[in-house]
Amino acid sequence: MKAGPSPITSNSVAKAAGVSQSTVSLVMSGKSAGRVSDSTRDHVMAVADRLGYRPNATARMLRTGVLNILALAVPNVKQPFFGEIFVAAEKAARQADHAVVLIDTQNDPKWVERIIDMVRGRMIAGSIVYASDSEDEPRLAEIADQVLVIEGQNSGSPVDINVESGIDAVVEHLAGLGHSGIGYLSAAYPKVTFKRRFDYFRKKLRDLGLEFRNGWHSRATFEIEASTSGAQKLVRQPAITAIVCDDDLLAAGVYRAARQAGRAIPDDLSVVGFNDIEFARVLSPELTTLAIPTERIAQEAVHKLLEKLEDPARVSSSYEAELTLKIRSSTARPGE
Amino acid sequence: MKAGPSPITSNSVAKAAGVSQSTVSLVMSGKSAGRVSDSTRDHVMAVADRLGYRPNATARMLRTGVLNILALAVPNVKQPFFGEIFVAAEKAARQADHAVVLIDTQNDPKWVERIIDMVRGRMIAGSIVYASDSEDEPRLAEIADQVLVIEGQNSGSPVDINVESGIDAVVEHLAGLGHSGIGYLSAAYPKVTFKRRFDYFRKKLRDLGLEFRNGWHSRATFEIEASTSGAQKLVRQPAITAIVCDDDLLAAGVYRAARQAGRAIPDDLSVVGFNDIEFARVLSPELTTLAIPTERIAQEAVHKLLEKLEDPARVSSSYEAELTLKIRSSTARPGE
DNA sequence: TTGCTGTGTTGGATCGATCAAGTCAATCGT
DNA sequence: ACGATTGACTTGATCGATCCAACACAGCAA
Numbered sequence: 001m002k003a004g005p006s007p008i009t010s011n012s013v014a015k016a017a018g019v020s021q022s023t024v025s026l027v028m029s030g031k032s033a034g035r036v037s038d039s040t041r042d043h044v045m046a047v048a049d050r051l052g053y054r055p056n057a058t059a060r061m062l063r064t065g066v067l068n069i070l071a072l073a074v075p076n077v078k079q080p081f082f083g084e085i086f087v088a089a090e091k092a093a094r095q096a097d098h099a100v101v102l103i104d105t106q107n108d109p110k111w112v113e114r115i116i117d118m119v120r121g122r123m124i125a126g127s128i129v130y131a132s133d134s135e136d137e138p139r140l141a142e143i144a145d146q147v148l149v150i151e152g153q154n155s156g157s158p159v160d161i162n163v164e165s166g167i168d169a170v171v172e173h174l175a176g177l178g179h180s181g182i183g184y185l186s187a188a189y190p191k192v193t194f195k196r197r198f199d200y201f202r203k204k205l206r207d208l209g210l211e212f213r214n215g216w217h218s219r220a221t222f223e224i225e226a227s228t229s230g231a232q233k234l235v236r237q238p239a240i241t242a243i244v245c246d247d248d249l250l251a252a253g254v255y256r257a258a259r260q261a262g263r264a265i266p267d268d269l270s271v272v273g274f275n276d277i278e279f280a281r282v283l284s285p286e287l288t289t290l291a292i293p294t295e296r297i298a299q300e301a302v303h304k305l306l307e308k309l310e311d312p313a314r315v316s317s318s319y320e321a322e323l324t325l326k327i328r329s330s331t332a333r334p335g336e
Numbered sequence: 337m338k339a340g341p342s343p344i345t346s347n348s349v350a351k352a353a354g355v356s357q358s359t360v361s362l363v364m365s366g367k368s369a370g371r372v373s374d375s376t377r378d379h380v381m382a383v384a385d386r387l388g389y390r391p392n393a394t395a396r397m398l399r400t401g402v403l404n405i406l407a408l409a410v411p412n413v414k415q416p417f418f419g420e421i422f423v424a425a426e427k428a429a430r431q432a433d434h435a436v437v438l439i440d441t442q443n444d445p446k447w448v449e450r451i452i453d454m455v456r457g458r459m460i461a462g463s464i465v466y467a468s469d470s471e472d473e474p475r476l477a478e479i480a481d482q483v484l485v486i487e488g489q490n491s492g493s494p495v496d497i498n499v500e501s502g503i504d505a506v507v508e509h510l511a512g513l514g515h516s517g518i519g520y521l522s523a524a525y526p527k528v529t530f531k532r533r534f535d536y537f538r539k540k541l542r543d544l545g546l547e548f549r550n551g552w553h554s555r556a557t558f559e560i561e562a563s564t565s566g567a568q569k570l571v572r573q574p575a576i577t578a579i580v581c582d583d584d585l586l587a588a589g590v591y592r593a594a595r596q597a598g599r600a601i602p603d604d605l606s607v608v609g610f611n612d613i614e615f616a617r618v619l620s621p622e623l624t625t626l627a628i629p630t631e632r633i634a635q636e637a638v639h640k641l642l643e644k645l646e647d648p649a650r651v652s653s654s655y656e657a658e659l660t661l662k663i664r665s666s667t668a669r670p671g672e
Numbered sequence: 673t674t675g676c677t678g679t680g681t682t683g684g685a686t687c688g689a690t691c692a693a694g695t696c697a698a699t700c701g702t
Numbered sequence: 703a704c705g706a707t708t709g710a711c712t713t714g715a716t717c718g719a720t721c722c723a724a725c726a727c728a729g730c731a732a
Contacts, residue, residue: 009718020682025719037680054456058403059718061394062687069405069437069459077422078614083414087443094444099459101405102438107423108430120390122688123405123435224617252618259620278414281560282588284595345688356712361690373710395688398717458718675732682725690716700707 017047071127088298145312158304166323227253241334248273266332285329407463424634481648494640502659563589577670584609602668621665
């Protein structure tokens with residue numbers, strides 16, 4: 001029988017204050033307006049405070065059925081971009097009096113099952129999923145009302161990102177500088193997000209009449225070795241004069257590979273990133289990249305999810321994030 | 337009255353299976369050995385499975401008093417090092433059937449109060465705190481039995497890091513190369529950890545008879561601008577031929593400042609980092625840094641915390657992590 | 673006095689699981 | 703053959719808060 005840290009219940013407070021347990025509950029839940037006299041309320045509050053009483057969240061949840069924990073699933077927490085997503089989401093959740101359980105889907109192959117279990121087992125109210133795998137979504141359908149997917153397969157999400165116009169800007173920028181051999185380095189995650197970006201990128205090239213050869217696309221995980229080897233394949237091809245990366249971190253791999261191959265950035269090779277994490281400005285030369293309104297996205301996701309949980313039917317207005325191309329020093333006219 | 341996603345309770349399973357609710361509980365909790373016949377157990381399991389039943393975690397927690405959620409508080413999730421700590425901790429927790437609520441203490445000024453509330457309110461079983469502030473620990477004392485602090489003030493933690501021998505290695509390495517003007521760039525967080533490292537660093541210099549002038553210490557947050565301006569102060573001083581950084585990311589700021597100041601690494605300036613995050617190898621030149629057994633630390637922390645929660649009295653053997661100096665290309669003999 | 677309204681407070685059922693104690697048949701020992 | 707033991711389940715209390723229905727009681731009108 002381990003001694004709990006504080007065996008103080010509404011009951012003990014009631015006894016100490018000389019009122020009924022119901023009254024304590026009334027006072028603590030803030031529903032005392034017009035139901036409890038000011039004097040008793042103050043008295044109960046004082047006693048509760050003195051004893052250091054906190055209502056048992058577990059008991060409350062059981063009774064009310066209202067959970068105040070959310071999950072957030074991201075492909076890789078170690079990527080600063082997802083760290084930023086988490087920080088902003090946690091803040092928004094906290095302001096709505098919710099806690100956030102973070103799930104790294106790379107690290108946890110059975111993440112979908114875990115989320116389903118947690119929802120069904122009433123451990124969490126619902127979950128935000130950033131970037132889902134094509135295999136994930138059908139399984140998530142089971143708890144569709146408790147989940148909000150960002151950058152997933154289905155385009156009907158209340159929080160969407162206008163990747164297309166962003167990629168337009170990138171490609172037009174490079175084409176405008178005179179590049180015609182543009183390579184693409186994407187993350188190795190099996191997320192539809194990354195495929196969608198790449199597909200649109202190729203379409204855009206086609207629209208502008210630019211060629212895209214076999215071997216101009218390479219994949220890389222964020223483990224450095226793999227990342228640079230993916231980058232090396234691209235850097236070694238002289239026909240490629242610019243490389244677009246799925247993520248700023250991958251750009252770091254390109255910088256490294258370029259240095260080893262003796263190609264100077266931006267004179268011999270232009271590089272564009274994605275996400276505009278802080279790190280983009282510490283690279284040298286500073287990275288031209290596509291900025292994404294991280295904080296706003298996370299905020300909106302939390303709010304829309306909470307709305308959805310309250311009433312799955314209500315399809316509140318959705319939010320579409322716009323990307324902004326930040327032109328810095330890693331892009332220039334092709335040399336030679 | 338919002339329709340719950342699955343109103344399937346042990347009761348409904350019991351009805352469907354034609355047994356009592358207790359029997360369902362017995363079966364589901366795995367305590368059926370010798371108490372329930374194999375045939376009924378299989379039958380109940382089958383029915384439960386068919387209905388998609390998951391025991392209500394909230395109700396179970398209320399009854400048993402055993403929570404299976406932990407918190408992990410770190411100074412800054414966006415730093416890959418803490419991302420790695422989280423990933424490893426979450427994995428260890430998951431294997432012990434626990435979920436992890438991540439708390440970014442920079443982003444949440446009232447984090448101590450939140451953790452205390454969560455513990456007292458029985459939302460989480462306990463918490464791991466990585467790097468506490470000197471003001472935090474007295475307040476954490478209130479729930480000392482539910483908290484495990486890593487790199488905090490008090491040295492009695494079951495998980496400790498032998499920072500001293502690591503710093504010895506760094507300073508001896510630099511001194512051995514012939515450096516006598518060694519600057520120090522530390523994180524601006526008000527955590528005792530960082531002060532402790534710096535204090536020991538100075539002591540070590542003294543022991544080796546090396547001077548440490550005013551102005552050779554600078555602080556930086558991880559926001560890039562601030563970081564480089566902190567780094568610039570050091571880089572501009574010709575007397576400084578080597579800089580030791582609290583964290584690998586800060587080293588990136590130094591690289592940048594050095595480039596701007598026209599000092600080449602490692603010829604004009606040696607740089608040493610801390611933590612050996614992946615990123616250390618993508619910098620160019622690759623960063624000499626102090627590696628820390630991140631995964632092991634997180635694992636041990638989770639295990640020790642769970643032990644402690646089971647029996648606060650049992651002071652199980654403690655784990656002391658050793659640091660390893662990874663000598664790469666950012667350090668060399670001082671030039672000129 | 674009786675009836676009525678409204679404010680302030682309380683009893684008790686309830687959420688869904690766990691667990692100790694109890695029922696009842698079949699089996700065992702001598 | 704009869705009480706004792708075992709096996710296989712069920713009954714009912716319990717965790718701590720919420721919340722509805724009930725109640726006490728004051729003030730007030732008739």
